Amino acid sequence: MAVITFIIDDEQYSAQEGVTILQVARDNKIHIPTLCYLDGLSTLGACRLCVVEIEGSPKLFPACTTKPTENMVVRTNTEKLKKYRRIIVELLASEGNHQCAVCVVNGHCQLQDLAYEVGLDHVRFPYLFPKKSLDATHKDFVMDRNRCVLCTRCVRVCHEVEGAHVWDISGRGIHCEIIADLNQPWGTSANCTSCGKCVSVCPTGALFEKGASVGEMQKEHDFIKFIVTARNKHEWVHIAPEDE
Amino acid sequence: MSKTITLAPVTRIEGHAKITIQLDDNNDVIDARFHVNEFRGFEKFTEGRLLWEMPGITSRICGICPASHLLTSAKAGDDILAVEIPETAEKLRRLLTLAQWLQSHALSFFHLSAPDFLLGFDSNPATRNVFGLIAADKEFTKRGIRLRKYGQEIIEILGGRRIHTPWTVPGGVREPLDPTKKDYMLGWIPEAKETVGLALDALKKIHKKYAKEIPEFGNFRSLLVGLVSKDGGLEYYDGLLRIKDGNGNTIADKLDPRKYFEYFGEAVEPWSYLKFPYYKPLDYPDGMYRVGPLARVNICDYIETPMAEAERKVFKALSGNVGVVNNSFYYHYARCIEMLFAVEKIEMLLKDPALLGTNIRAQASVNRPEGVGCTEAPRGVLFHHYKVNKDGVILKANLIIATAQNNIAMNRTVRQIAAHFIDGKKGKITEGILNRVEAGIRCYDPCLSCSTHALGQMPLHIELVSASGEVLDEVQR
Numbered sequence: 001m002a003v004i005t006f007i008i009d010d011e012q013y014s015a016q017e018g019v020t021i022l023q024v025a026r027d028n029k030i031h032i033p034t035l036c037y038l039d040g041l042s043t044l045g046a047c048r049l050c051v052v053e054i055e056g057s058p059k060l061f062p063a064c065t066t067k068p069t070e071n072m073v074v075r076t077n078t079e080k081l082k083k084y085r086r087i088i089v090e091l092l093a094s095e096g097n098h099q100c101a102v103c104v105v106n107g108h109c110q111l112q113d114l115a116y117e118v119g120l121d122h123v124r125f126p127y128l129f130p131k132k133s134l135d136a137t138h139k140d141f142v143m144d145r146n147r148c149v150l151c152t153r154c155v156r157v158c159h160e161v162e163g164a165h166v167w168d169i170s171g172r173g174i175h176c177e178i179i180a181d182l183n184q185p186w187g188t189s190a191n192c193t194s195c196g197k198c199v200s201v202c203p204t205g206a207l208f209e210k211g212a213s214v215g216e217m218q219k220e221h222d223f224i225k226f227i228v229t230a231r232n233k234h235e236w237v238h239i240a241p242e243d244e
Numbered sequence: 245m246s247k248t249i250t251l252a253p254v255t256r257i258e259g260h261a262k263i264t265i266q267l268d269d270n271n272d273v274i275d276a277r278f279h280v281n282e283f284r285g286f287e288k289f290t291e292g293r294l295l296w297e298m299p300g301i302t303s304r305i306c307g308i309c310p311a312s313h314l315l316t317s318a319k320a321g322d323d324i325l326a327v328e329i330p331e332t333a334e335k336l337r338r339l340l341t342l343a344q345w346l347q348s349h350a351l352s353f354f355h356l357s358a359p360d361f362l363l364g365f366d367s368n369p370a371t372r373n374v375f376g377l378i379a380a381d382k383e384f385t386k387r388g389i390r391l392r393k394y395g396q397e398i399i400e401i402l403g404g405r406r407i408h409t410p411w412t413v414p415g416g417v418r419e420p421l422d423p424t425k426k427d428y429m430l431g432w433i434p435e436a437k438e439t440v441g442l443a444l445d446a447l448k449k450i451h452k453k454y455a456k457e458i459p460e461f462g463n464f465r466s467l468l469v470g471l472v473s474k475d476g477g478l479e480y481y482d483g484l485l486r487i488k489d490g491n492g493n494t495i496a497d498k499l500d501p502r503k504y505f506e507y508f509g510e511a512v513e514p515w516s517y518l519k520f521p522y523y524k525p526l527d528y529p530d531g532m533y534r535v536g537p538l539a540r541v542n543i544c545d546y547i548e549t550p551m552a553e554a555e556r557k558v559f560k561a562l563s564g565n566v567g568v569v570n571n572s573f574y575y576h577y578a579r580c581i582e583m584l585f586a587v588e589k590i591e592m593l594l595k596d597p598a599l600l601g602t603n604i605r606a607q608a609s610v611n612r613p614e615g616v617g618c619t620e621a622p623r624g625v626l627f628h629h630y631k632v633n634k635d636g637v638i639l640k641a642n643l644i645i646a647t648a649q650n651n652i653a654m655n656r657t658v659r660q661i662a663a664h665f666i667d668g669k670k671g672k673i674t675e676g677i678l679n680r681v682e683a684g685i686r687c688y689d690p691c692l693s694c695s696t697h698a699l700g701q702m703p704l705h706i707e708l709v710s711a712s713g714e715v716l717d718e719v720q721r
Contacts, residue, residue: 101408102301134292136635139609142294187635210636211607214300214410216418 006072021074022050022063032076033085033117035110036151037064038201040224041160047151048088049114052076060084086118094125095174097132097146103205106215110203111149128174135180137187140210141199143178148206150176154198161224166192178206197224247271249666249673252279254682261690263681265662273666276659278651278685280518287641295321295610295636300410302628302643307407308351308691311344311399312621313628313643314412315481320628321414323502323615324636325608332601333416334481339593340402340412341481341619346436346586347395348622349537349579352689353443354388357576360683361450365457366676384446387439391583394432398590401425416605423600430594436587437551444555444580451577460664462572462657462684465490467523467533468542469649471501471620476545478552478585480620486543487523487533492567494543501618504627504644521649532652535624536688537578542568547581549588555581572657575687610636621646623689647690657684 002017008030015024020043025032036047045062052063055073060081068074075081092098092111100106114120132145155167155178166189170179180186199207200219208217230236246269252262266275290301299317303310315337322329329337359372363380370376377385396406402421403409411418451458467490471483485499485507499507511520511528522531533539542560547553559577563569569578593599614631624646631640661684665677 102297102304104297134294134637136294136637210294210609211296213296213413213418216410 004068004070006068006070006074008074009076015068018067020064021052021061021066021068024068025063025076030076032063033114034064035114035149035203036153038153038157038221038224040226040228041153041156041201044152044156047149049085051081051084053078053081082118086120089114089118089120090123090125092149093120093123094127095130096149097129098204102214103147104208104212104214104217105205105219108215108218109205110221130174132177135186136210137185138189138192138194138210139187140194141186141196142208142210143180143186144206144208145177146206147204148178149204150178151203152178153201153203154178154207157197157201157224161227162193162195162197164191164193164195167198200224246274249662251678251681254278254685261685263658263685265658265666265681267666271667273659273663276655276662276681277515278654278658279516280651287643290638290641293638295324295630295632295638296414298628298630298638298641299412299414300408303408303410305643306691309344309348309621309623310408311340311403311412312619312626314409315341315344316617316619316621316626316628318412318414318416319617319619320615320630321617322606323617324610324612324630324632325414325606325615326611327415327606327608329416329606330601330603331598332420333604333606335593335596335599336402336417336421336604337412338481339421339590339599340399342586342590342593343395343398343402345395345480345622346583346590347392347399348689349583349586350388350392350395352622352686353447353576353579353583354385354392356689357683357686358385358388358446360679360686361446365454365679365683366674369675369679372679384442387435387442391436391439394436395586397432398429401429413605415607418605420602420604421599426594426600430591433587433591437584440580440583440587443583444577447576447580457680458571458573460661461680462653462660462687463570464653464656464660465566465570466653466656467495467526467531468539468568469523469533469535470540470543470625471618472544473548478540478544478547478556478582482619485618485625488543488568490566490568490570492542492563501625501627502616504616504618505629505642508644508649510644510648516651518651519648520651521644522652529652532656533649534572534653534688535646535649536575536622537582538569538572538575539624540620541578541581547585549585549592551588552581552585555584572653572684572687575689579689610634623647623691624649645691647688650688650690654685654688654690657687660684 003014004017005012005014008025013024013028022032033049035049036044037050043064045065048062050063051060053075054061100112135143158167159165166180167178169176170183171177181189181191201221201224226238247267249265250262254261254263261278261280264277265273268274286305293301299314302317303314305313355374359377363372363376400406403411468488471479472486473479473483485501486494487496489495507524508521509524511522513520522528523533541556547556559569559581562574610632617628619626626646627644629642630638632638658681661681665680
């Protein structure tokens with residue numbers, strides 16, 4: 001496979017053709033924030049947190065789905081990108097009902113971490129306070145749509161890794177919601193194996209274990225990569241996130 | 245021409261309120277009202293949330309007594325799960341309750357009310373606060389602040405943080421006590437006992453100094469309501485309800501707090517966001533009752549710790565030939581006795597090996613469609629009542645807060661003080677009078693953010709208004 005050479009933040013990098021900008025950046029310890037992306041799952045480019053600038057184009061490109069080309073010049077942390085990323089997190093905050101102080105993942109939430117990272121000291125858009133439902137019908141888990149950011153990690157992990165395909169998205173635009181078994185109460189789902197993978201990969205407190213109280217829910221996001229690597233390569237290697 | 249005097253906002257209380265005083269054509273006080281103008285809506289917006297989240301959510305009602313809501317909510321959760329929590333968990337929760345009493349009572353006494361006592365009701369309002377107190381008696385104030393710190397530190401050791409810890413959950417508590425912290429907590433006991441002793445000494449001097457005024461500070465007969473232990477002792481975490489009347493007769497005893505709604509109703513007045521709970525058999529407003537330190541120390545047969553019990557006997561002697569102490573000013577005294585009890589009982593609990601157990605949380609799913617939690621918060625008996633669906637989603641929440649239960653009595657107190665100290669004929673209110681009216685409210689140590697489950701902050705404002713609505717005089721802080 002051909003090797004291409006390109007520039008990220010004024011440094012030259014070489015990579016196998018076909019890998020994404022995000023993969024190259026992570027291999028070289030360059031931090032690009034992500035939300036919908038999760039190692040081991042298919043990439044979607046939905047959240048736009050990982051947008052980068054590419055010289056010669058006025059558009060911003062999601063690093064998770066964009067593949068570098070020879071001599072491409074990529075910038076990952078410009079003022080423009082910081083501004084856009086902050087707006088994205090602000091919009092997520094204003095669109096849902098995110099009450100960190102009383103949330104089950106307070107202190108262990110990827111949306112909260114992102115808010116800190118982008119310097120979200122306040123939200124400039126009006127809060128929509130949408131009326132969202134909470135599905136506590138499952139015996140072990142709860143889906144709280146108030147805290148869902150529609151990253152679809154749950155949808156993908158259930159379809160791609162567990163193979164059960166319990167979750168889908170209903171509705172359009174701002175009215176999109178994650179539903180179980182074509183909009184049945186989760187507890188009645190015939191497909192759900194109660195494996196809990198969706199709960200583990202959820203970046204926020206939208207999916208959590210029943211009985212968890214404030215800040216008590218801690219998730220293991222990285223084990224999906226372990227499972228997928230084991231399945232595809234027959235290599236049972238745990239890669240700690242900090243070693244990635 | 246009748247007039248209305250308005251004090252708004254009332255200062256050195258926990259919350260936002262105003263007082264209006266109504267004068268008749270002869271400029272005599274005909275009515276006085278304590279208006280609570282906060283509104284929050286916790287009972288409504290917790291609908292649809294999960295039972296297990298309720299302690300964390302309801303503790304956000306208040307920054308002074310979050311632990312009380314946390315505990316009471318967890319107990320309502322225990323009731324819905326139908327579990328008996330492990331012994332260690334109960335003892336740890338008891339320790340938390342006492343630490344909460346200690347820090348809250350210390351705040352009420354040293355930070356909020358001591359400026360009136362030690363600097364004087366008529367002293368300069370600019371310095372009649374905790375800073376003025378530091379200037380006047382640094383050591384005394386420092387000791388008071390440290391006493392509160394002790395209570396807060398116990399809460400932090402147990403729950404990981406001083407304010408809004410989510411440590412108590414339906415079924416028990418989240419983390420066991422770190423055994424290495426026990427000696428540290430025990431090390432505070434001698435100083436804490438000494439500090440409460442200083443507070444009691446100071447208060448007794450105040451009783452002498454203001455002997456003529458004290459009888460006008462909310463001195464009336466009312467029902468007194470609180471929890472007592474199974475054998476009638478002072479209770480703070482569990483127990484059964486006892487109701488005494490203003491003559492010291494026990495009119496109801498051994499009532500199950502889970503059936504509170506059979507005994508107490510809630511009236512509403514258009515001029516306040518704070519409801520008016522009353523004892524149903526006597527109806528509103530005759531069913532007026534008081535809760536909190538004054539009620540608890542009055543209704544119990546004994547206190548299980550020796551120093552507090554000795555002080556309780558002195559307290560009871562104040563009642564003369566009436567069976568109970570009816571003067572609201574003695575809330576402060578009862579509060580100090582409870583601080584003493586809290587310190588002594590904390591020492592007892594810390595020496596109990598069961599406190600260090602690690603079996604601390606009972607696991608269960610929803611086993612009852614509704615549950616009631618009841619504890620004695622610093623300001624009085626507190627009820628959390630939840631109805632849930634089979635999955636544990638809250639369908640209805642009702643919170644009855646201590647301060648609300650004192651609402652009718654607080655209004656009576658304001659009326660009494662106003663009638664005694666305000667001379668409508670002069671048409672001018674002095675700042676010292678205004679402060680006395682507020683001090684009447686401070687006896688109850690009201691927490692308005694709790695009692696309305698409401699929003700707000702708090703400055704102070706009094707208006708003297710004629711019957712035609714003309715503002716004749718106004719005082720603003």
